[in-house]
Amino acid sequence: MRKWIEDRTGLSKLVKVMLDEPVHGGAKWSYVFGSGLVFLFILQAVTGIVMTAFYSPSSTSAWGSVYYLQHKTSFGWFVRGLHHFGSSAMMILALVHMFQVFIFGAYKNHVN
Amino acid sequence: MEDSKAENTSRRRFLKIASHTIGGTLAAGVIAPVVGLAIHPWMKETVYGTEDFITIGKVDEFPVGVPKKMAITSSKMDAWNIFDGLVMGSVWVIRREDNSLNVFSTNCPHLGCGINWGEDVKQFLCPCHEGIFDIDGKTISGPSPRDMYSYETKIENNTILVNYKKVI
Numbered sequence: 372m373r374k375w376i377e378d379r380t381g382l383s384k385l386v387k388v389m390l391d392e393p394v395h396g397g398a399k400w401s402y403v404f405g406s407g408l409v410f411l412f413i414l415q416a417v418t419g420i421v422m423t424a425f426y427s428p429s430s431t432s433a434w435g436s437v438y439y440l441q442h443k444t445s446f447g448w449f450v451r452g453l454h455h456f457g458s459s460a461m462m463i464l465a466l467v468h469m470f471q472v473f474i475f476g477a478y479k480n481h482v483n
Numbered sequence: 484m485e486d487s488k489a490e491n492t493s494r495r496r497f498l499k500i501a502s503h504t505i506g507g508t509l510a511a512g513v514i515a516p517v518v519g520l521a522i523h524p525w526m527k528e529t530v531y532g533t534e535d536f537i538t539i540g541k542v543d544e545f546p547v548g549v550p551k552k553m554a555i556t557s558s559k560m561d562a563w564n565i566f567d568g569l570v571m572g573s574v575w576v577i578r579r580e581d582n583s584l585n586v587f588s589t590n591c592p593h594l595g596c597g598i599n600w601g602e603d604v605k606q607f608l609c610p611c612h613e614g615i616f617d618i619d620g621k622t623i624s625g626p627s628p629r630d631m632y633s634y635e636t637k638i639e640n641n642t643i644l645v646n647y648k649k650v651i
Binding site for chain 1: 513515516517519520521523524526527562563564565
């Protein structure tokens with residue numbers, strides 16, 4: 372089963388590329404922001420797509436549909452919370468990541 | 484040399500297991516609620532309001548001994564959508580002197596035509612095949628195989644409620 376999925380998706384290869392990314396000059400905590408941004412982006416996309424299934428974009432039912440999502444569904448409040456705070460966290464991480472790249476000079480062509 | 488290598492592997496192993504456990508727990512904590520929300524409509528009832536007794540009016544609105552035709556309107560709530568005033572059908576309501584009630588379907592048990600009240604003859608009359616019923620819904624003549632359909636009713640706070648179901 373595992374091989375069957377692997378043959379068709381190359382999932383473990385993708386995970387390996389993402390997790391075992393070689394870092395020049397050794398791993399540092401200050402390098403986590405890029406990966407953090409990728410994680411947050413995926414989180415925003417997935418929670419957003421799931422929540423669109425519970426949203427009705429009309430002037431009469433928009434409020435009601437958000438109320439339903441927040442109070443009547445299973446974990447709706449939690450997923451909406453993830454999306455809400457995730458958006459703020461993304462802005463913060465994006466800025467931190469930008470400064471990190473700038474200060475470390477990571478945009479420069481690397482010379483060994 | 485051998486010892487330090489063995490120690491190194493076991494520490495590496497421990498850190499791997501520990502980081503995978505912590506990471507897996509955190510990931511599951513995020514993934515499980517998202518999946519739970521996505522499958523919510525399959526797991527839980529989202530439509531309310533069509534199963535219960537339906538209010539058709541105050542007892543005083545119905546004259547004693549004279550059948551009155553009432554439309555059955557219901558409201559339904561499907562997730563956040565509210566459907567108000569859905570007309571589901573009609574019933575004949577007869578209030579007795581002791582305030583007991585008979586509520587009959589307006590559909591003839593023969594072929595489902597609409598039954599009228601003939602005030603001049605004090606009988607229910609089906610126009611399609613000349614079915615005739617008395618004020619208690621009993622078949623007097625005509626092709627109807629049964630008496631008129633009767634609904635379960637109750638009176639709460641002077642309000643009449645009918646357990647309406649579509650019979651045709």
